[in-house]
Amino acid sequence: MAAVMTQPEPRTAGGHTGEPLLSVAAVARRLGVAPATLRTWDRRYGLGPSGHTVGRHRKYGPLDVARLELMQRALLRGASSAEAARFALDSKSALTHGEVPVTPSGGGGRGLKMPGASKLARGLGRAAVAMDSIAVQGMLADALATEGVIATWNEVVRPVLNAVAARWQLAGTGVEVEHLLNECVLAAFVRATPLVTLGRNHRPVLLACMPEERHNLPLYPLAAELAHRGIVVRQLGAALPADALAAAVRRTAPSAVVLWAQLPRYADAGVLTAMPRTRQQVRLFVGGPGWRRGVVTSPAERVGDLAAAVEAIEAAVT
Ligand code: B12
Incomplete structure (x- = not known):
């Protein structure tokens, strides 16, 4: 007969055993809020430690912390404190599914100055x-x-x-x-980048950062929007060495190449002139604040923002 071990009773409603109990200071650090905020949430909404006492202090168990995380996430999504607390207290299912209520936002970005931001x-x-x-x-x-x-x-x-x-x-x-x-x-x-198998362009568009340039983020919305428009892209990402760029151009015969330079020190016009000649024409675009006016040599074209880049590339390759 199989032996059945009974689980020890959790020490709180729904609590997990084995995980450490946390002090108010530790929970405050983990959530990035002041201990006084936690005490207020406890007093006002009953979102405090549910029954653990170590020495003279009440400690937070894993479920108490999970509820507070739900409260905080609801606040971040724009819920009022009362709504967020009600959600956290009612959220047995949300504790397992990670749902958060979406309600209109109140104040501005805490800790960040974002005047006029959405x-x-x-x-x-x-x-x-x-x-x-x-x-x-x-x-x-x-x-x-x-x-x-x-x-x-x-x-x-x-x-x-x-x-x-x-x-x-x-x-x-x-x-x-x-x-x-x-x-x-x-x-x-x-x-958010769909996989384009049958593109509107016959030869791909290469996206890359200049050698040593690690700011590659803007190339990702560019790839995503081009893919939404049915354009095949090869994303080569951050800090592509010049010889690797040359190899990629020879190997893929692209219809266009986009080179990103965030910082002026990486906007080396020599890399543009050293691009290998291919049988078919390659349109060359440069983007990013690193490419100051005057640095860009013809036939490279400078694109100023995401929408303009998408339009110019789409027109060039389809
Ligand atoms: C994210 C970030 C990083 C990340 C990059 C991660 C990644 N995967 O991309 C990391 C942490 C790696 C990083 C590293 C560094 N960073 Co940095 N970084 C940034 C930050 C916050 C955003 C960069 C970005 O994506 N900008 C794009 C958008 C957000 O910028 P924007 O100004 O709104 O957009 C303009 C144009 O880009 C254009 N545009 C916008 N989007 C698009 C899209 C397309 C397709 C096109 C064509 C145009 C376009 O329109 C706008 C008007 O001109 C900037 C601050 C900033 N405001 O840019 C600093 C910033 C660029 N970094 C800076 C620095 C100093 C560095 C480091 C040298 C720090 C260090 N000491 O290590 C290193 C350099 C690493 C390297 N070798 O490249 C400085 C540069 C100062 C300068 N001009 O010299 C900045 C400005 C921060 C600052 N205020 O000091 N960084």
């Missing part, structure tokens, strides 16, 4: 500052589905990237937020 951008800014990558991903996916690639990049993502950069310049903090945001943005645009 509600979506402010929500994204708050989620990024809280390092809540699940909320960031959710918001980016929603924005991409409802607003499309170009508007999501220009009106949602760029304001947050610029605000994060401004905060770093002013206060010297937030590099971790910038990295988390980059990764989420990159992933979101990759997910």
